[in-house]
Amino acid sequence: MKKEQVVNCQFSVWYPIFKKHTIKSLILPLPQNVIDYLLDDGTLVVSGSDHNTQQTHTNNSDSDAEEDVQWSDDETTTTVTAPEFPEFTSKVLEAINALGGSIFPKLNWSAPRDANWIALNSSLQCCSLSDIFLLFKSSDFITHDLTQIDLMPSMYVITSLHCVICPQLVLRKWSELIPGGEFRCFVKENKLIAISQRDYTQYYQHILKQEEPVCQAIQDFFSQHIQYNFLDEDFVFDVYRDSQGRVWLIDLNPFGEVTDSLLFSWEELTSGGELNQHQEGPAFRYTTSEVTVQPSPCLSYRIPRDFVDLSTGEDAYKLIDFLKLTKSQQEECEEEEEEENAPQ
Numbered sequence: 001m002k003k004e005q006v007v008n009c010q011f012s013v014w015y016p017i018f019k020k021h022t023i024k025s026l027i028l029p030l031p032q033n034v035i036d037y038l039l040d041d042g043t044l045v046v047s048g049s050d051h052n053t054q055q056t057h058t059n060n061s062d063s064d065a066e067e068d069v070q071w072s073d074d075e076t077t078t079t080v081t082a083p084e085f086p087e088f089t090s091k092v093l094e095a096i097n098a099l100g101g102s103i104f105p106k107l108n109w110s111a112p113r114d115a116n117w118i119a120l121n122s123s124l125q126c127c128s129l130s131d132i133f134l135l136f137k138s139s140d141f142i143t144h145d146l147t148q149i150d151l152m153p154s155m156y157v158i159t160s161l162h163c164v165i166c167p168q169l170v171l172r173k174w175s176e177l178i179p180g181g182e183f184r185c186f187v188k189e190n191k192l193i194a195i196s197q198r199d200y201t202q203y204y205q206h207i208l209k210q211e212e213p214v215c216q217a218i219q220d221f222f223s224q225h226i227q228y229n230f231l232d233e234d235f236v237f238d239v240y241r242d243s244q245g246r247v248w249l250i251d252l253n254p255f256g257e258v259t260d261s262l263l264f265s266w267e268e269l270t271s272g273g274e275l276n277q278h279q280e281g282p283a284f285r286y287t288t289s290e291v292t293v294q295p296s297p298c299l300s301y302r303i304p305r306d307f308v309d310l311s312t313g314e315d316a317y318k319l320i321d322f323l324k325l326t327k328s329q330q331e332e333c334e335e336e337e338e339e340e341n342a343p344q
């Protein structure tokens with residue numbers, strides 16, 4: 001895989017080419033102070049001041065104050081004031097409103113898919129810059145995008161007058177995508193060689209029932225709108241087939257190990273061997289029974305389930321156990337103190 005292929009799969013490169021066939025989006029350059037804030041390990045604090053007043057976001061002043069408190073690991077508690085980016089904040093809010101009030105955030109290549117657990121709604125849906133910051137600062141995928149840009153040779157960063165790779169915030173109109181309608185398609189030498197169910201950890205009966213029409217709709221979409229229109233001849237594209245059978249482009253990814261090959265292996269995809277021995281056209285793979293259902297690949301990025309249950313109070317028994325434990329520890333401490341203070 002060449003560096004150009006990675007560069008070409010940036011959102012700002014492919015979006016103008018396929019704009020008509022994908023979800024409406026806006027791109028904003030990330031200012032240096034915002035990049036520094038995102039890469040700074042120390043401050044997770046996000047300002048509550050940018051909340052989108054046109055939305056139904058309720059944020060009373062008490063909870064704002066709570067958000068500004070950061071716990072340090074030594075005994076003292078420090079209050080860290082969240083950095084403010086007034087100009088950038090208003091640009092982001094304007095863009096969010098232009099996209100209907102809620103968006104899906106990304107950087108040049110990646111979305112913070114590994115951080116959805118931290119959001120209140122456990123989703124990547126954002127209505128304000130602080131929603132975006134919370135996800136971005138909790139995501140290894142986002143940090144990877146930002147550091148990747150730093151590592152790119154300077155020839156890719158500036159050519160002639162314009163910046164080829166600059167860190168960019170991508171805001172995409174929020175769309176309720178049903179995971180069973182998503183597929184990843186592998187293109188080699190401008191030929192669609194393979195299609196995989198995207199959410200391969202789940203079994204979707206409708207894919208099994210509609211194998212033929214799904215595969216045909218994706219092939220038609222490829223030959224009518226994608227084939228020969230992209231800058232490379234090897235690439236991977238993701239699609240969504242909606243309830244009316246219409247196919248939409250979701251993303252473009254490099255053809256190589258950096259992209260998850262899902263139900264195929266990169267060895268199979270690159271070896272040149274025949275993937276589809278039975279018939280013409282791409283090999284189509286999907287999960288065929290409940291038996292093969294696997295845990296979601298992003299689970300390992302989460303904090304332990306117990307922590308989440310405790311923080312939300314969702315699991316009452318865990319909370320009770322935790323409170324009992326805390327109480328008994330407190331009692332032990334008090335007893336020790338009493339012993340220490342007891343007259344000799």
Ligand SMILES: Nc1ncnc2c1ncn2[C@@H]1O[C@H](COP(=O)(O)OP(=O)(O)OP(=O)(O)O)[C@@H](O)[C@H]1O
Pocket residue numbers: 023103104106109110111112113172173174175176177179182198238250251253260
């Ligand atoms: N506009 C949107 N609204 C709601 N959900 C979306 C939107 N765009 C993408 N998604 C969901 O988020 C998932 C990840 O999106 P996307 O493919 O853009 O991220 P990515 O970081 O490029 O992922 P990968 O690393 O697998 O290439 C999609 O599979 C889809 O389920």
Ligand SMILES: [Mg+2]
Pocket residue numbers: 109110251252253
């Ligand atoms: Mg992608």
